Amino acid sequence: MEELGRIGDDDSVRALMSVIENQGEDWKIQIRAVKLLAEIRSPKAVDIFMRILQDPFFTYDCPALKWNAALALGNFKGHSKVADVLIDALNDKTLYVREAAIQSLREIGSRKAVPYLISALNDKSFAIRINAIMALGKIGDESAIPFVKRVLYNDADPHIRDEAAKALRRLNGN
Template sequence: MGPAHLKLILLFIISLLIPGEKAIGGDIDYLVENLQSSNRQTRLSAVEELGRIREDKAVNALLNLVITKAEDWRIKIRAVRLLGEIADPRVSEMLVKIFNDPFLNNECPAMKWNTAVALGKDFNKGSRAVDSLIDALNYNNLLVREAAIQSLGEIGDSMAVPFLIPALKDKSFAIKFSTIKALGNIGDPQAIPFLKQIAENDNDPYIKGEALLVLKKFSLVSD
């Protein structure tokens, strides 16, 4: 284990012991420098620490890393997921831009669906994230669509309900199941008649069962 790894471990321990303290600027600079390391694990460790710090300089470093084409896609995805935990509308807006940027996502669909997952936080209610995830319901990529549905459910914005309802007729089990759960999480009563149709008429017992569970949340089905 080299000195770079040892210092990263020390910074991590300090951040655990003193969570309320902001990182010293020099430490952030050191972590940003490590993003340029040829060692993948060193870069990943720096990403993890910058994600914990959440100061503007650290956030900007993570955003710059995500749009760096030459970076390992697994490291970029980890940065995206960490950015998604930050309840800052500026960060959410940048994630929306990343999500909608075809040049960042064409070669790596996993980037797009992980960005969709990162946007699925309740603090994004009423933001452009909802609009972008709604648009993603029409994508061809099944994983992106499923992630968008799940994230809309996590956000809980009723605006998404009319756009989710058509997915109840999708041929994919995963899409239908995720849509039912998302509608249950949102809890908007306009979904009730459509969920009742699924509960009464769908041929798949698991789909019917999930619809019944969601309807119970609406207090329409007795135990």
């Protein structure tokens, strides 16, 4: 399988996708196939990554597989449906799947995610809040400024306040 990742041609991509689609395959091997496809960055893999996140029967709701698929989607900035699938993943029951979705939204820089990231600033989880503030800073949508300021002045965690200050500088063009 590693060799398929090194080759990275269309046949290799198809072979790695078939490993993921094989319901009888060990989940650890499926995750390795997801990681290799993410490294190859073939647009042909986008649909299978989205399917992993959206179809609980396809993955048996395996959080590790979903986490890796969410991270992989961060490599596909130009694909039209990626942001929508990642936004939907913000409602996943597993914290680290939600965190990975936010990280990928940050990577693709989707402005349509801004309202959802603003909502995530109120999450109980440190990981969700800090990743949301970092994503808002990188995306650069000025509509987030008042919300980032609120975090800067009111969040109890000094690390999150520090990230809010950095995000605010980015949002203000500094």
